[in-house]
Each structure stands twice: as C-alpha cells, then as structure tokens.
Amino acid sequence: MRTCPCCKKYGDVWEVELQSLDNHKFVMCFECxxxxxxxxxxxxxxxxxFEAFMNEQGKDPDWTLIKKVQRV
Ligand SMILES: [Zn+2]
Numbered sequence: 001m002r003t004c005p006c007c008k009k010y011g012d013v014w015e016v017e018l019q020s021l022d023n024h025k026f027v028m029c030f031e032c033x034x035x036x037x038x039x040x041x042x043x044x045x046x047x048x049x050f051e052a053f054m055n056e057q058g059k060d061p062d063w064t065l066i067k068k069v070q071r072v
Contacts, residue, residue, distance in 0.1 A: 004029035
C-alpha cells in the first residue's frame with residue numbers, strides 16, 4: 001500500500017476512475033482528496049486535489065462519481 005505524498009497517511013490511496021470524464025484514471029488519497037496521475041509516478045508534494053482538478057475541467061466536483069478501481 002501507498003503513503004499519500006500530501007497528508008502522509010498510509011493506506012487509503014486508491015486508483016480511481018471518473019466516468020464523467022471518459023473514464024479518466026488517476027490516483028487519489030481519500031484522506032485529503034489529493035490526486036495525482038499514476039501509481040508509478042508519485043509526486044513528493046501536494047499537486048492537486050479532486051475539487052481543483054474538476055474545476056479545471058469545468059465540472060462540479062462530485063465525489064459520488066468516483067469509482068474505486070483498486071487500492072494501491
Ligand atoms: Zn492524503
């Protein structure tokens with residue numbers, strides 16, 4: 001399991017899929033909502049969070065649309 005680069009919490013990091021965004025996949029920490037692109041490329045600092053990311057896409061952040069793929 002992974003440690004979140006932002007809140008340093010261990011374990012609640014998931015690969016997720018966003019159906020409202022063409023099944024876009026990313027990695028997300030469910031403790032602090034930090035997201036990043038891939039399991040293979042973990043940033044060493046805070047990059048973005050779900051809310052900011054969705055705002056960038058011009059969409060409302062809707063946590064119910066997040067589909068958990070697997071715990072990483
Ligand atoms: Zn976190």
